[in-house]
Amino acid sequence: MGEEFRGGATLGPAFASLSLGSRKESETDIIMHLSRISLLALTAALGAVTMANNNLPVNQILTATQGDELSLVSLTMTGTGVVFTEEDFRRWEDARLATGGKTYGWIDPIKRDMNTSGNKYAVNPDRRDNAKPMAGESSSTGTLREVFTARPLDYILDSEDCASWCLDLKLGAGQYIKNDSNSKTPEIAILERGMNSDLKVKAIVSNGGNVTTTKSVFLSRTAQRYTNFNMDTLEIAGAQKVGVWGLSLDSFGPIEGQVIGLQICSDGSYGGPDLVGVATNAVPEPGTMIALGAGLAALARRRRKTA
Ligand SMILES: [Ca+2]
Ligand SMILES: [Ca+2]
Ligand SMILES: [Ca+2]
Ligand SMILES: [Ca+2]
Numbered sequence: 001m002g003e004e005f006r007g008g009a010t011l012g013p014a015f016a017s018l019s020l021g022s023r024k025e026s027e028t029d030i031i032m033h034l035s036r037i038s039l040l041a042l043t044a045a046l047g048a049v050t051m052a053n054n055n056l057p058v059n060q061i062l063t064a065t066q067g068d069e070l071s072l073v074s075l076t077m078t079g080t081g082v083v084f085t086e087e088d089f090r091r092w093e094d095a096r097l098a099t100g101g102k103t104y105g106w107i108d109p110i111k112r113d114m115n116t117s118g119n120k121y122a123v124n125p126d127r128r129d130n131a132k133p134m135a136g137e138s139s140s141t142g143t144l145r146e147v148f149t150a151r152p153l154d155y156i157l158d159s160e161d162c163a164s165w166c167l168d169l170k171l172g173a174g175q176y177i178k179n180d181s182n183s184k185t186p187e188i189a190i191l192e193r194g195m196n197s198d199l200k201v202k203a204i205v206s207n208g209g210n211v212t213t214t215k216s217v218f219l220s221r222t223a224q225r226y227t228n229f230n231m232d233t234l235e236i237a238g239a240q241k242v243g244v245w246g247l248s249l250d251s252f253g254p255i256e257g258q259v260i261g262l263q264i265c266s267d268g269s270y271g272g273p274d275l276v277g278v279a280t281n282a283v284p285e286p287g288t289m290i291a292l293g294a295g296l297a298a299l300a301r302r303r304r305k306t307a
Contacts, residue, residue, distance in 0.1 A: 068130045070153040075227070075279065077246050080185045088189075088279040089152035092261075093172040095144040097157075099123050099165035109141035113158070116237045122163035123266075126233045126274075127155050152277035156193055158235050161272045166265040168204065169278060176258035177203075177280045179249040186246030188262065189279040193231050195224045195243035197273035200265045203249070207257030214252035219245045221271060231276065242276055 075084040097104045099122055104110050112124045112134075125142025127134060131154035134142040147155045148169065159165060171177070177187050190199065198221050202213040224243030232239040249259065262280075266273050 069132055069151055070128070071151060072153050072277075075189055075244065077186055077189070080246070082185050082246070082281060084189050084279040084281050086152060088281045089277045090149045091171055091175065091280055092148045092169050092278070093175075094170040095148060096168045097123065097144060097165060098167075099163065104144065106145050107143050109136050109139070109143060112140050112142050113235050114140050115234055118235050119160050121160075123157060123159040123165045125155060126158040126235050128153065129232050129234060131155065147275075148278065152191075152279075153229070153231070156231070156233060156277075157275040158193075158233065159197075159266055159272045159274060162268050163272060164265075164267045166263060167275070168261060168263050170204070170261035171280070176206075176260050177249060179255070179259070181250070183248050183250050185248060187249040187280060188247040189281075190219065190245045190247065190264070191227065191242055191276035191278075192221075192224060192245070193233070193242050193274035193276050194240045194271075195221060195226065196240075197221050197266070197271035199245075199270065199273050199275075200267075201247065202263040202265075203252045203255060203259045204261035204263055205255055205257040206260045210257075211260070212257075213263055214255060216265075217247065217251045219247070233274075 072086040072089065075088075077083070094106050096106075097110070110125055111121055112118075112126060113120055114137075125134065125144070125147050127142070131151070134146050134155070136142060142155070144157075144167075147157050157167070180187065188201075190201070192199065199219045200216045201219060202216045205212050205214060221243075224245055227242045227244050229242045230239035231242050249255070262278065264275065264278070
């Protein structure tokens with residue numbers, strides 16, 4: 001579809017040109033003549049032009065074992081200064097899954113394939129072999145709440161090649177994903193088990209109570225980076241690699257309003273994405289922008305002195 005942004009597009013040179021962090025000292029004078037506001041606007045505009053920055057470099061997940069359950073300690077996005085913690089994976093307070101003409105809410109029981117001879121359901125909750133059973137395990141059900149707010153490395157949303165589905169993930173009231181106006185830093189991390197599937201993502205935006213979605217960003221399986229973490233669930237017979245996409249908020253283009261959630265979708269050609277977890281993080285203003293602000297303040301002081 002025309003509205004989709006394809007990852008891995010040949011946008012390297014354009015992308016490099018907006019790298020504020022790599023400006024040399026000699027360029028400082030030129031920057032000084034721009035106001036900080038106009039620079040931010042310029043960055044946002046360039047971000048929209050360069051489109052999907054959805055293969056940001058990523059290093060690894062560190063885990064700590066607690067009994068049979070795993071806690072995620074940190075997910076480090078190498079070279080970006082961004083670290084996601086387990087709390088960042090648990091910011092969701094509501095969700096809705098639409099598939100096969102049915103919709104499931106946050107705590108609605110969703111039927112599960114409970115073993116490797118399954119694949120009866122197009123998309124269903126699942127758990128790591130050794131994880132604590134889900135609350136509805138005896139009736140072969142699980143909930144979105146368990147998948148997206150319990151231990152992020154223990155429960156997943158498993159889907160099959162044939163599946164078309166859309167998941168709306170919502171933050172709590174008054175919560176939103178902050179845009180750091182830096183296209184090189186991810187505000188969102190999405191984990192997929194298998195590194196063999198694609199996803200399509202839109203931001204859910206509230207503007208004065210009017211809720212809309214942005215254009216979509218296509219997340220290609222080839223853009224995933226390995227997390228150094230492997231996962232074996234009830235539905236599969238061995239561990240598979242877990243990959244991650246780092247997604248910068250400006251990949252969705254200009255946004256008017258606040259991002260209160262994400263819409264994550266799959267269709268039959270996406271290879272049955274298995275959603276392990278989705279993290280969001282408000283990252284600090286990049287050091288270069290703070291330094292620039294300090295430089296402008298110094299310049300203003302000098303001007304006042306000479307006036
Ligand atoms: Ca399944
Ligand atoms: Ca960013
Ligand atoms: Ca997969
Ligand atoms: Ca297994």
